[in-house]
Amino acid sequence: MRILIYISVILILIQKSTSEAVSRPSPPVNVSIQCDNYGVEVHWEYPDLSQDVHFLVEVGMSVNHNERKYIDTTRNLSLNISSMLFNSAYNYYFVTVTAVRGGNHSDPRKSVIFSFSELAPGDKKCYLDFPEVELSPKDGKLHVQFINPLHLYRNTPALRNLTDNLKYTVETEEDQTDSTCEMETKTCEASIGFSELREVYCINLSGQIGDRRLNPRRRSCFKGDIRNYPSFTVYLYPVLAVVFTLLIITGIIMLLVKKCYSEIKKKSRAAFPDFLVFKPKQTHLCEPLKLYPEAVASDLRIEPKEQTTLIEMSSDESSSSGDKDVGSCDLDNVSPYGDNDLDEADPGDSTIGYDCPHALRLEMSPGDIVKGYGH
Template sequence: MRIQIYISVAVLILFQKSASEAVSRPPPPANVTIQCDNYGVEARWEYPDQSRDVHFFVVVTYSVGRKSETTQNRNLNISSMLFYSAHTTYFVTVRAMRGGQESDSCESATFSFNENAGNAEIICYLDFPEVELSPKDGKLHVQFFNPPHLYRNTPALSNLSNTEFLNYYIETEESKNGFTCGLKNKTCESSIEFSEHRGVYCVNLTGKVGQRSLNPRSKCFEGDIRIYPSFTVYLYPVLGVALTLIFITGIIMLLAKKFNSEIKKNAITAFPKFLVFNPAPAGQCKVLKVETEIMDSKVKIEPVGDPHEQTTLIEMYSDEEQSSGDRDVGRGDLDNQCAYGPNLLDEDDEDEEDEPGNLSNGYDSPHVNLSLQMSPGDTVNVYGP
């Protein structure tokens, strides 16, 4: 009987102890997730109890070891707890702790930065850097920061070796081209050629550093990438042609001048010496000088003798001229034979006996002496009937 009582008491004590432990033990966390970005990895979980006395024990496990850390938050950046990111697969476990009591652990999915890790459920990618597109030499020029320089402090690229470098691909509507960029290069550059003008040129870039993959990056350039010759391309040929023509023209002029001098020299030697005109020296050449004679512009006629006789002489000449005119009318045929008008000598012969002023009878008319004074001191005498 006593034995049964002891057994009942022991069972009751054990039952009370287990019940008290069940009441004091915290519940386990739920839904542990992993978020990877360019600068680290963060673990997040859910927990229903909002009390401040609950702590969480986080353990990062990988192939060669494990790292742990405690926090009161419902998330933790585990970047500093990751090693050998190029070849390692990780997973995270979280347990709640309160008053020395621990809950059951909650485990996350496996993850890795290595795209070739077959047992990883989550692959963490780095974002491809911002890309700049511009036309250059008729091609589309692509430029961006080298990811090892941009993400050098991240856990994904913290253990780079000298043999690792960036391999990237640029894919267009026409082709897909691969390029490499060394670790020493701060920026990566390349050019893509298009077969025709499109107006809008789009590219899609992918790549990886070692076995660490980069998220794809798409970018478009709107404009004209065709190359057009500059002004100097046309200017230099034109200047070259112009200078060539000027040079040729100068050579032709020199040759023509030389040939012309030779022709003149040969022409001079072909003529006799007496036909060659040798100009006299400047000092021996005398120029004729025409001197004008000063004369009095006033001509003075002075009558000589009796003025009455002069008047009579003028009247006699008038009568003779009138009679001569009457005789010329009847002798038209004779005048036609003489180019100088009627023959006055014949008329004088016919009237020689009738006219009192006949030369055969002598000068029976009074004489008039006319004196022309040309200049002071010079006198010209004019005699007339």
């Protein structure tokens, strides 16, 4: 009887375990961690998504060697767990994912242990990427410039509650330079010198913030000349100063010449008489004459004059008449002792014996008569 009881109990337990195994969902697979500059995500795979399941995500961390867990649920195959990470500078984490269907839970699947700290234990290290670097020549050196990661990644869980500064190293083929960028500085800068000229200048950058390391940036190169050349203003300002000085000197000379010319002009006017000073011409006297038409009667007629009759004279009459005319009109050939009686005449009266009223009257003094007679 007891044997039958034991057999029945065993069959019941086997049936119960079989039924439970059939009702429990299958566990997720390939649980992985992806951490970058802006957060941490956990990813997994599930073989049968047609089942009505959701996933339970537990984030475990060690705080002073005491483990704590934070739980969240999702129906997706990934979950961002950045808000569930605390004290990322010193802690290490792991994630457990469980499938849930109804009230049944699958077997949990655990991720690898990961951490942002170089000193914390873990299978996976999460690093921040080094920012983009700008290279340019400056003062004969290679100028390195990039955005401070403390400003660029300020919202990432890796930099939460941070009090450390950035320490970075610039490495060249010749040497390496260590620098520090303060938390308040937005842009980090450094100048790297080279002992010889090259066609291409290349550097490697690496750095860390406290215990959090940045992914190194390999072989950032600048192609060109980094030698120091004087700027354009070095030549511009002296040239402008010389030109300005010459303009001032020229203006002063012109003022002096103008002043000396005015003084010389005043002295020259005082040295010569007024009649030698040329006065301005009266331009109004040079205006051309204006011709005005004279009013003439339109019915004016010219009548011919009467013709004069020429009387032919004989030779005797002409000769006598000529002698008479000469005797009465030519004063130069009249004898002073002839018919004119010049001795009895008044010397002051020059009209005596002159019977040609139509001729030009000549006034002569007695002396002139005597001189004429002598000739």
